[in-house]
Amino acid sequence: METKTVVTALAALAQDSRLAIFRALVQAGPAGLAAGRISELTGIAPSSLSFHLKELSHADMVSSQQAGRFVIYSANFATMNALLGFLTENCCGGNPCSPVCTPACEPEKSGATE
Amino acid sequence: METKTVVTALAALAQDSRLAIFRALVQAGPAGLAAGRISELTGIAPSSLSFHLKELSHADMVSSQQAGRFVIYSANFATMNALLGFLTENCCGGNPCSPVCTPACEPEKSGATE
DNA sequence: TCCATATTTCAATAATATTTGAAATGTTAA
């Protein structure tokens, strides 16, 4: 993961509204949430929400898919894990501290998306 | 960890200069680095560096200690781990995905700081 | 086709963050 990518990802999360959006999506799991539902849950106005979702999307922290007239957003677990990995790698020059275990959240792509 | 604290911590890292500073400190390990050394390593001008260090400090991502006429900064591993934990907790509503293991980097407080 | 719903785009405004250089503070050593 490149430094620039990391900064973008961190910046995407480093904002009240966006962290709230992202957490809602993380909790929703792979099934995701419609934009309107996110707006309800977080109280963020649609146009503002759209702005923040684009930001998260651009940082590759969320993905979207059209479903009828709804747009379903979901958290990008792979990116999040890469981010966490980056922050913990290179720790203490590479050796001295405890072995780092990269946390994993594998979406099971099971049901949900119709 | 509170949401507000998390946003502050993420914002502290979500910036080129500060991420570079923090990484240098993470790699340096518990022994830390003097401000001037950080300036050399990163190419950030002293006054700007001071601004960013204060930002990181305020977010509790780094600590400092006076040592002679140097100020030694070091990464705050505990906060970083708490941050990573926060981001991975609540994942997928609490259950569905793989067990998360919080990465640990315990500074050994061994030598260095006289 | 026309209407209602869901979401995005746009432009303007407001709020925040970053960088710079000069000056101030504090520390050591001669």
Added chain:
DNA sequence: TTAACATTTCAAATATTATTGAAATATGGA
């Protein structure tokens, strides 16, 4: 105590980001 070094503070200029409301786009159903 003075000189030299390390770091921080300050104020101003610049750049970046967030919020708003109105209008535009796209979809599904009557």
